[in-house]
Amino acid sequence: MMMMPTFVHAKKKTLAVLISGGGSNLKALYNAIENGLLTDTEISLVVSDKANAKGLEWAFSQGLKTLVVSPAMCKQLEVDFEAVLLNALEEHAIDVVVLAGFLRIFKGDVLTAYEGSIVNIHPSLLPAYGGKGMYGNHVHEAVLANQESHTGCTVHLVTANVDEGDVLGQTQVPVLPTDTTETLAQRVLEQEHQLYAQVLQRWLPTIAPKVPSFV
Numbered sequence: 001m002m003m004m005p006t007f008v009h010a011k012k013k014t015l016a017v018l019i020s021g022g023g024s025n026l027k028a029l030y031n032a033i034e035n036g037l038l039t040d041t042e043i044s045l046v047v048s049d050k051a052n053a054k055g056l057e058w059a060f061s062q063g064l065k066t067l068v069v070s071p072a073m074c075k076q077l078e079v080d081f082e083a084v085l086l087n088a089l090e091e092h093a094i095d096v097v098v099l100a101g102f103l104r105i106f107k108g109d110v111l112t113a114y115e116g117s118i119v120n121i122h123p124s125l126l127p128a129y130g131g132k133g134m135y136g137n138h139v140h141e142a143v144l145a146n147q148e149s150h151t152g153c154t155v156h157l158v159t160a161n162v163d164e165g166d167v168l169g170q171t172q173v174p175v176l177p178t179d180t181t182e183t184l185a186q187r188v189l190e191q192e193h194q195l196y197a198q199v200l201q202r203w204l205p206t207i208a209p210k211v212p213s214f215v
Helices: 024-034 054-061 071-076 081-091 109-113 137-145 181-206
Strands: 013-019 041-048 066-068 096-099 118-122 150-157 167-174
Touching: 013 024, 024 041, 024 054, 024 181, 041 054, 041 081, 054 066, 071 081, 081 109, 096 181, 118 181, 137 150, 137 181, 150 181, 167 181
Parallel strands: 013 041, 013 096, 041 066, 096 118
Antiparallel strands: 118 150, 150 167
């Protein structure tokens, strides 16, 4: 009797994108997937720590699953924020956690469960202008104050030490004599939108899925 070959269908990598604001990097990643620039990948969950985050409205309008995990509510209910978040990630079979303007720092359960599978994008060329308090316009203000000739953005792994995880990719951005905090932030953000998808396209195939592929 001839045995029929067994085909293993590769499972798409499932992403949870975590936001705290407008979600511009979330939108860029979604568009990269839609346009075939980020393949074999799907955004399975969008999580925000703020119920009024504008990015949540946009995600919902695109038919993406959304969730709010409020630290204040968790405290009121006497439950651990990271434990609640981890439960949601596991419930949605998330392979990789993608931070996109998410302002909370992980310290426990999520870091342990997703070690090596959490990435962030930072608006500087790490290790420069990284660490506690260095986020958003705080970074750009410091770059301008120090009269740097260039800055950029970095995709890196997330570890217990803030902004010290392995660098997965960087893009350099010149600092112009006429730059303000706002103009510099905008040009860096434009590069973030390109870099994040490029790095994920290269890096995601190296990450083992959290759940087995179906045969």
